[in-house]
Amino acid sequence: MGNELGTEWVRLIIGLFVVLAFSQLNALFLVWLERKVAGHIQLRPGPMEVGPHGLLQTIADGLKLVGKELITPRAADRRLFVMAPVLVFMPVLVGFLVIPFSPELILRDMNVGILLIFAFSTFTVLAILAGGWASNNKYALLGAIRSVGQSVAYEIPLLLAVLSVVLMTNSMRFSEIVEAQSKVWFIFLQPVAGLIFLICATAETNRAPFDIPEAESELVAGFHTEYTGMRFGLFFLAEYTNMFIVSAVATSLFFGGWHGPLWIDFKIPGIFWFLLKTYILIFVIMWVRWTFPRIRFDQLMNFSWKVMIPLSLANLLVTALIVKLV
Numbered sequence: 001m002g003n004e005l006g007t008e009w010v011r012l013i014i015g016l017f018v019v020l021a022f023s024q025l026n027a028l029f030l031v032w033l034e035r036k037v038a039g040h041i042q043l044r045p046g047p048m049e050v051g052p053h054g055l056l057q058t059i060a061d062g063l064k065l066v067g068k069e070l071i072t073p074r075a076a077d078r079r080l081f082v083m084a085p086v087l088v089f090m091p092v093l094v095g096f097l098v099i100p101f102s103p104e105l106i107l108r109d110m111n112v113g114i115l116l117i118f119a120f121s122t123f124t125v126l127a128i129l130a131g132g133w134a135s136n137n138k139y140a141l142l143g144a145i146r147s148v149g150q151s152v153a154y155e156i157p158l159l160l161a162v163l164s165v166v167l168m169t170n171s172m173r174f175s176e177i178v179e180a181q182s183k184v185w186f187i188f189l190q191p192v193a194g195l196i197f198l199i200c201a202t203a204e205t206n207r208a209p210f211d212i213p214e215a216e217s218e219l220v221a222g223f224h225t226e227y228t229g230m231r232f233g234l235f236f237l238a239e240y241t242n243m244f245i246v247s248a249v250a251t252s253l254f255f256g257g258w259h260g261p262l263w264i265d266f267k268i269p270g271i272f273w274f275l276l277k278t279y280i281l282i283f284v285i286m287w288v289r290w291t292f293p294r295i296r297f298d299q300l301m302n303f304s305w306k307v308m309i310p311l312s313l314a315n316l317l318v319t320a321l322i323v324k325l326v
Contacts, residue, residue, distance in 0.1 A: 015107040019096040027240040031058040034286050041290045068229035076226065077134040084131030085227065085234035091120040091127075092238050095245040100174045102258045102270035114162060114172040117249060118155075121204070124238065125151040128213065131235075132223040143222025146297060147213035150203060153304035154210075158200035160312035161193040164319040165253050178257030185256040192315045194254040196308060198281070201246035203300070205239060208289040212297050247281035248274070255281075 032047070032055060039046025047054030072081055098113035100106045110116060125148055132144020166172055168189070169180045180186075187194045203210040214222030224235045251257060255277045258270025295303070 012107065015096075016093075019093060019107075023093065023096075023237070023241045023244075026244055027237045028058045028062065030240045030243065030282065031061070031236075033283070034289075037283065037286045038290045041287070062233070065230055065233040070229045070231060071226075073136060073226050075136040077136070080130045080134035081226075082231075084127050084134060085231040087127035087130065088124055089234050089238045089241070091123040092241045092245060094120045095249075098174055099245070099248045100178055100252055100257055101274050103175070105271055106175060109173065109175050111171070111173045113174040114166065114177075114249075117245070118159065118162075121155075124242070128223050131227070135223075135226040137226050139220045140223050140225045143213045143215075143225070147206065147223060149297075150206070150210065150212060150300060153301055154200045154203040154308070157196050157304065157308035157312040158204060160309070160316050161190075161196040161200065162253065164190055164193040164312075164316050167316070167319050167323050174252050174257075178252055178259065181256040182259055183262070185254065185259075187254040190254065190315075190319070192311065193319075194250070196312050196315070197250055197254065198284075200308065201250060202285055202288065203304075205242045205246055205285075207239075207243065207285055209292040209295050210300060211289075211294060212300055215294060243282055243285060244278065247278045247285070250281055251277040 035054070035057070036046040047057040050057040050060050072078055095117050097107045098110050098116055100109070128147045129144045132140040132142075132147075135141070165177060165186055168186070169177050171177060171180075177186075206213050214224070216222075224232055227235060251274060256273075258274045260268055260270075260273040
Protein backbone atom coordinates (compact mmCIF):
# COMPACT_ATOMS: atom_id res chain seq x y z
CA MET A 1 0.00 0.00 0.00
CA GLY A 2 2.86 2.33 0.94
CA ASN A 3 4.70 1.57 -2.32
CA GLU A 4 1.58 2.32 -4.38
CA LEU A 5 1.11 5.63 -2.57
CA GLY A 6 4.76 6.54 -3.14
CA THR A 7 4.53 5.66 -6.83
CA GLU A 8 1.41 7.83 -7.16
CA TRP A 9 3.20 10.80 -5.59
CA VAL A 10 6.22 10.35 -7.86
CA ARG A 11 3.88 10.19 -10.88
CA LEU A 12 2.12 13.41 -9.80
CA ILE A 13 5.40 15.29 -9.19
CA ILE A 14 6.82 14.24 -12.58
CA GLY A 15 3.49 15.15 -14.17
CA LEU A 16 3.60 18.60 -12.54
CA PHE A 17 7.07 19.32 -13.95
CA VAL A 18 5.97 18.12 -17.42
CA VAL A 19 2.84 20.29 -17.24
CA LEU A 20 4.85 23.37 -16.20
CA ALA A 21 7.31 22.85 -19.06
CA PHE A 22 4.53 22.16 -21.58
CA SER A 23 2.50 25.23 -20.54
CA GLN A 24 5.56 27.48 -21.07
CA LEU A 25 6.41 26.02 -24.49
CA ASN A 26 2.75 25.96 -25.51
CA ALA A 27 2.31 29.65 -24.64
CA LEU A 28 5.44 30.58 -26.63
CA PHE A 29 4.17 28.66 -29.64
CA LEU A 30 0.63 30.07 -29.41
CA VAL A 31 1.85 33.68 -29.21
CA TRP A 32 3.93 33.09 -32.36
CA LEU A 33 1.00 31.33 -34.06
CA GLU A 34 -1.42 34.15 -33.21
CA ARG A 35 0.95 36.75 -34.65
CA LYS A 36 1.26 34.68 -37.83
CA VAL A 37 -2.50 34.13 -38.11
CA ALA A 38 -3.12 37.86 -37.56
CA GLY A 39 -0.45 38.73 -40.12
CA HIS A 40 -1.79 36.50 -42.86
CA ILE A 41 -5.41 37.56 -42.25
CA GLN A 42 -4.26 41.19 -42.58
CA LEU A 43 -2.15 40.35 -45.69
CA ARG A 44 1.23 40.83 -44.00
CA PRO A 45 3.91 38.27 -43.02
CA GLY A 46 3.91 38.77 -39.24
CA PRO A 47 7.19 38.50 -37.25
CA MET A 48 10.08 37.47 -39.53
CA GLU A 49 13.27 38.96 -38.08
CA VAL A 50 14.21 36.85 -35.03
CA GLY A 51 14.84 33.25 -36.08
CA PRO A 52 13.41 31.44 -39.13
CA HIS A 53 9.96 32.92 -39.85
CA GLY A 54 10.14 34.74 -36.51
CA LEU A 55 10.09 31.48 -34.47
CA LEU A 56 12.39 32.94 -31.80
CA GLN A 57 10.50 36.25 -31.50
CA THR A 58 8.37 35.13 -28.53
CA ILE A 59 11.47 33.81 -26.72
CA ALA A 60 13.07 37.23 -27.16
CA ASP A 61 9.89 38.90 -25.86
CA GLY A 62 9.82 36.50 -22.88
CA LEU A 63 13.43 37.32 -21.98
CA LYS A 64 12.59 41.03 -22.23
CA LEU A 65 9.63 40.55 -19.85
CA VAL A 66 11.83 38.70 -17.33
CA GLY A 67 14.28 41.63 -17.38
CA LYS A 68 11.62 44.29 -16.83
CA GLU A 69 11.33 46.00 -13.44
CA LEU A 70 8.41 44.87 -11.24
CA ILE A 71 6.65 48.12 -10.33
CA THR A 72 4.04 48.22 -7.57
CA PRO A 73 1.92 51.43 -7.50
CA ARG A 74 2.19 53.37 -4.26
CA ALA A 75 -1.57 53.38 -3.61
CA ALA A 76 -2.06 49.67 -4.48
CA ASP A 77 -2.95 46.93 -2.01
CA ARG A 78 0.52 45.40 -2.10
CA ARG A 79 -0.36 41.90 -0.88
CA LEU A 80 -3.31 41.36 -3.24
CA PHE A 81 -1.44 43.04 -6.09
CA VAL A 82 1.40 40.51 -5.85
CA MET A 83 -0.86 37.48 -5.26
CA ALA A 84 -3.25 38.07 -8.19
CA PRO A 85 -0.89 37.01 -11.06
CA VAL A 86 -0.01 33.79 -9.20
CA LEU A 87 -3.65 33.04 -8.39
CA VAL A 88 -4.71 33.57 -12.01
CA PHE A 89 -2.26 30.93 -13.24
CA MET A 90 -2.69 28.19 -10.60
CA PRO A 91 -6.27 27.08 -11.55
CA VAL A 92 -5.17 26.71 -15.17
CA LEU A 93 -2.54 24.15 -14.14
CA VAL A 94 -5.15 22.09 -12.27
CA GLY A 95 -7.00 21.55 -15.55
CA PHE A 96 -4.08 19.46 -16.86
CA LEU A 97 -4.70 16.89 -14.08
CA VAL A 98 -7.81 15.43 -15.73
CA ILE A 99 -7.30 16.19 -19.45
CA PRO A 100 -7.24 12.80 -21.30
CA PHE A 101 -4.45 13.20 -23.90
CA SER A 102 -4.62 9.46 -24.64
CA PRO A 103 -5.87 6.29 -22.86
CA GLU A 104 -2.51 5.98 -21.06
CA LEU A 105 -1.75 9.69 -20.65
CA ILE A 106 -4.12 11.01 -17.93
CA LEU A 107 -2.56 12.27 -14.70
CA ARG A 108 -5.72 11.59 -12.64
CA ASP A 109 -8.74 9.90 -14.21
CA MET A 110 -11.24 11.30 -11.69
CA ASN A 111 -14.96 10.53 -11.71
CA VAL A 112 -15.65 14.26 -11.24
CA GLY A 113 -13.12 15.52 -13.79
CA ILE A 114 -15.52 17.94 -15.47
CA LEU A 115 -16.62 19.33 -12.11
CA LEU A 116 -12.99 19.85 -11.06
CA ILE A 117 -12.16 21.99 -14.12
CA PHE A 118 -15.23 24.21 -13.79
CA ALA A 119 -14.83 24.54 -10.01
CA PHE A 120 -11.24 25.78 -10.31
CA SER A 121 -12.01 28.04 -13.28
CA THR A 122 -13.93 30.25 -10.81
CA PHE A 123 -10.65 31.15 -9.11
CA THR A 124 -9.40 32.75 -12.33
CA VAL A 125 -12.23 35.31 -12.17
CA LEU A 126 -11.54 35.98 -8.48
CA ALA A 127 -7.84 36.52 -9.26
CA ILE A 128 -8.70 38.99 -12.05
CA LEU A 129 -11.05 40.84 -9.67
CA ALA A 130 -8.35 40.90 -6.98
CA GLY A 131 -5.77 42.27 -9.45
CA GLY A 132 -8.11 44.98 -10.72
CA TRP A 133 -9.21 45.98 -7.21
CA ALA A 134 -5.69 45.94 -5.74
CA SER A 135 -4.30 48.14 -8.56
CA ASN A 136 -6.30 51.15 -7.27
CA ASN A 137 -6.79 52.20 -10.90
CA LYS A 138 -10.23 53.01 -12.32
CA TYR A 139 -9.49 51.35 -15.68
CA ALA A 140 -8.23 48.17 -13.98
CA LEU A 141 -11.26 48.08 -11.66
CA LEU A 142 -13.71 48.56 -14.56
CA GLY A 143 -12.00 45.75 -16.48
CA ALA A 144 -12.18 43.45 -13.44
CA ILE A 145 -15.89 44.18 -12.88
CA ARG A 146 -16.61 43.52 -16.55
CA SER A 147 -14.76 40.22 -16.31
CA VAL A 148 -16.90 39.07 -13.37
CA GLY A 149 -20.14 40.05 -15.14
CA GLN A 150 -19.06 38.32 -18.34
CA SER A 151 -18.00 35.16 -16.52
CA VAL A 152 -21.28 34.88 -14.58
CA ALA A 153 -23.32 35.40 -17.76
CA TYR A 154 -21.48 32.92 -19.98
CA GLU A 155 -20.76 30.21 -17.42
CA ILE A 156 -24.47 29.33 -17.25
CA PRO A 157 -24.93 28.34 -20.94
CA LEU A 158 -21.45 26.75 -20.89
CA LEU A 159 -22.44 24.41 -18.04
CA LEU A 160 -25.84 23.69 -19.61
CA ALA A 161 -24.08 22.65 -22.84
CA VAL A 162 -21.77 20.33 -20.89
CA LEU A 163 -24.76 18.87 -19.00
CA SER A 164 -26.21 17.71 -22.32
CA VAL A 165 -23.13 15.52 -22.83
CA VAL A 166 -23.19 14.33 -19.19
CA LEU A 167 -26.84 13.29 -19.63
CA MET A 168 -25.96 11.23 -22.71
CA THR A 169 -23.04 9.42 -21.08
CA ASN A 170 -24.24 9.41 -17.46
CA SER A 171 -20.69 10.23 -16.38
CA MET A 172 -18.44 13.18 -15.50
CA ARG A 173 -15.27 11.14 -16.07
CA PHE A 174 -13.41 12.37 -19.17
CA SER A 175 -12.15 8.92 -20.18
CA GLU A 176 -15.68 7.49 -20.22
CA ILE A 177 -17.01 10.44 -22.25
CA VAL A 178 -14.21 9.99 -24.82
CA GLU A 179 -14.80 6.21 -24.98
CA ALA A 180 -18.51 6.85 -25.66
CA GLN A 181 -17.40 8.65 -28.87
CA SER A 182 -15.48 5.71 -30.33
CA LYS A 183 -18.05 5.37 -33.14
CA VAL A 184 -19.74 8.79 -33.40
CA TRP A 185 -18.34 12.09 -32.14
CA PHE A 186 -20.81 14.04 -30.00
CA ILE A 187 -20.47 17.12 -32.23
CA PHE A 188 -22.68 15.24 -34.72
CA LEU A 189 -25.23 14.30 -32.02
CA GLN A 190 -25.03 17.59 -30.11
CA PRO A 191 -24.14 20.30 -32.69
CA VAL A 192 -26.04 23.03 -30.80
CA ALA A 193 -24.32 22.20 -27.49
CA GLY A 194 -20.93 22.09 -29.25
CA LEU A 195 -21.46 25.52 -30.82
CA ILE A 196 -22.69 27.00 -27.52
CA PHE A 197 -19.66 25.55 -25.72
CA LEU A 198 -17.18 27.05 -28.20
CA ILE A 199 -18.83 30.50 -28.11
CA CYS A 200 -19.02 30.53 -24.30
CA ALA A 201 -15.47 29.20 -23.95
CA THR A 202 -14.26 32.08 -26.14
CA ALA A 203 -16.07 34.51 -23.83
CA GLU A 204 -14.75 32.78 -20.68
CA THR A 205 -11.16 33.18 -21.86
CA ASN A 206 -11.73 36.89 -22.64
CA ARG A 207 -10.94 36.43 -26.32
CA ALA A 208 -12.25 38.73 -29.05
CA PRO A 209 -14.98 39.54 -29.92
CA PHE A 210 -15.62 39.12 -26.17
CA ASP A 211 -12.41 40.79 -24.90
CA ILE A 212 -14.39 43.45 -23.00
CA PRO A 213 -12.35 43.19 -19.74
CA GLU A 214 -9.13 44.25 -21.51
CA ALA A 215 -10.57 46.50 -24.23
CA GLU A 216 -7.50 48.52 -25.27
CA SER A 217 -9.54 51.24 -27.00
CA GLU A 218 -11.51 51.97 -23.80
CA LEU A 219 -9.61 50.74 -20.73
CA VAL A 220 -5.90 51.08 -21.68
CA ALA A 221 -5.29 47.38 -20.90
CA GLY A 222 -8.12 46.57 -18.52
CA PHE A 223 -7.50 44.62 -15.32
CA HIS A 224 -3.72 44.33 -15.83
CA THR A 225 -3.07 48.01 -16.67
CA GLU A 226 -0.70 48.51 -13.70
CA TYR A 227 1.20 45.23 -14.06
CA THR A 228 4.73 45.07 -15.43
CA GLY A 229 7.40 42.45 -16.09
CA MET A 230 6.64 38.83 -15.31
CA ARG A 231 3.53 39.76 -13.32
CA PHE A 232 2.02 40.90 -16.60
CA GLY A 233 3.61 37.84 -18.23
CA LEU A 234 1.72 35.51 -15.87
CA PHE A 235 -1.62 37.05 -16.92
CA PHE A 236 -0.58 36.58 -20.54
CA LEU A 237 0.58 33.00 -19.89
CA ALA A 238 -2.70 32.17 -18.12
CA GLU A 239 -4.77 33.45 -21.06
CA TYR A 240 -3.02 31.28 -23.63
CA THR A 241 -2.89 28.22 -21.36
CA ASN A 242 -6.59 28.72 -20.62
CA MET A 243 -7.26 28.78 -24.36
CA PHE A 244 -5.51 25.41 -24.66
CA ILE A 245 -7.52 23.98 -21.73
CA VAL A 246 -10.94 24.99 -23.10
CA SER A 247 -9.99 23.65 -26.55
CA ALA A 248 -8.81 20.37 -24.97
CA VAL A 249 -12.07 20.09 -23.00
CA ALA A 250 -14.07 20.77 -26.20
CA THR A 251 -12.04 18.05 -27.96
CA SER A 252 -12.83 15.59 -25.16
CA LEU A 253 -16.52 16.42 -24.94
CA PHE A 254 -17.50 16.88 -28.58
CA PHE A 255 -14.72 15.89 -31.00
CA GLY A 256 -13.88 12.34 -29.93
CA GLY A 257 -10.81 13.05 -27.80
CA TRP A 258 -7.99 10.68 -28.75
CA HIS A 259 -10.15 8.85 -31.34
CA GLY A 260 -9.28 9.51 -34.97
CA PRO A 261 -11.79 9.51 -37.83
CA LEU A 262 -13.15 6.01 -38.53
CA TRP A 263 -11.88 6.03 -42.10
CA ILE A 264 -8.22 6.50 -41.04
CA ASP A 265 -5.88 3.77 -39.74
CA PHE A 266 -5.98 3.55 -35.94
CA LYS A 267 -2.25 2.77 -35.64
CA ILE A 268 -1.65 6.51 -35.30
CA PRO A 269 -1.17 7.32 -31.55
CA GLY A 270 -4.17 8.81 -29.75
CA ILE A 271 -2.18 11.79 -28.43
CA PHE A 272 -1.54 12.88 -32.04
CA TRP A 273 -5.29 13.06 -32.77
CA PHE A 274 -5.99 14.81 -29.47
CA LEU A 275 -3.38 17.54 -29.97
CA LEU A 276 -4.28 17.95 -33.66
CA LYS A 277 -7.97 18.61 -32.84
CA THR A 278 -7.06 20.87 -29.91
CA TYR A 279 -4.76 23.08 -32.00
CA ILE A 280 -7.32 23.23 -34.84
CA LEU A 281 -9.86 24.59 -32.33
CA ILE A 282 -7.27 27.08 -31.04
CA PHE A 283 -6.68 28.20 -34.64
CA VAL A 284 -10.45 28.73 -35.05
CA ILE A 285 -10.54 30.87 -31.87
CA MET A 286 -7.65 32.97 -33.25
CA TRP A 287 -9.35 33.20 -36.65
CA VAL A 288 -12.50 34.54 -34.96
CA ARG A 289 -10.46 37.12 -33.06
CA TRP A 290 -8.96 38.62 -36.19
CA THR A 291 -12.20 38.47 -38.18
CA PHE A 292 -14.92 39.96 -35.97
CA PRO A 293 -14.90 43.36 -34.20
CA ARG A 294 -15.29 43.69 -30.45
CA ILE A 295 -18.91 43.97 -29.34
CA ARG A 296 -20.27 46.43 -26.77
CA PHE A 297 -20.77 45.32 -23.17
CA ASP A 298 -24.58 45.60 -23.36
CA GLN A 299 -24.59 43.51 -26.55
CA LEU A 300 -22.38 40.92 -24.87
CA MET A 301 -24.73 40.56 -21.87
CA ASN A 302 -27.91 40.57 -23.98
CA PHE A 303 -26.48 37.86 -26.24
CA SER A 304 -25.90 35.62 -23.23
CA TRP A 305 -29.13 36.19 -21.31
CA LYS A 306 -31.50 36.46 -24.27
CA VAL A 307 -29.96 34.01 -26.77
CA MET A 308 -27.41 31.60 -25.31
CA ILE A 309 -29.15 30.67 -22.04
CA PRO A 310 -32.63 30.01 -23.57
CA LEU A 311 -31.01 28.05 -26.43
CA SER A 312 -28.87 25.92 -24.09
CA LEU A 313 -31.88 25.28 -21.82
CA ALA A 314 -34.00 24.17 -24.80
CA ASN A 315 -31.17 21.90 -26.00
CA LEU A 316 -30.83 20.35 -22.52
CA LEU A 317 -34.59 19.69 -22.29
CA VAL A 318 -34.66 18.06 -25.74
CA THR A 319 -31.63 15.93 -24.82
CA ALA A 320 -33.24 14.84 -21.53
CA LEU A 321 -36.47 13.93 -23.36
CA ILE A 322 -34.64 11.86 -26.01
CA VAL A 323 -32.49 10.08 -23.38
CA LYS A 324 -35.63 9.26 -21.36
CA LEU A 325 -37.51 7.93 -24.39
CA VAL A 326 -34.60 5.92 -25.80
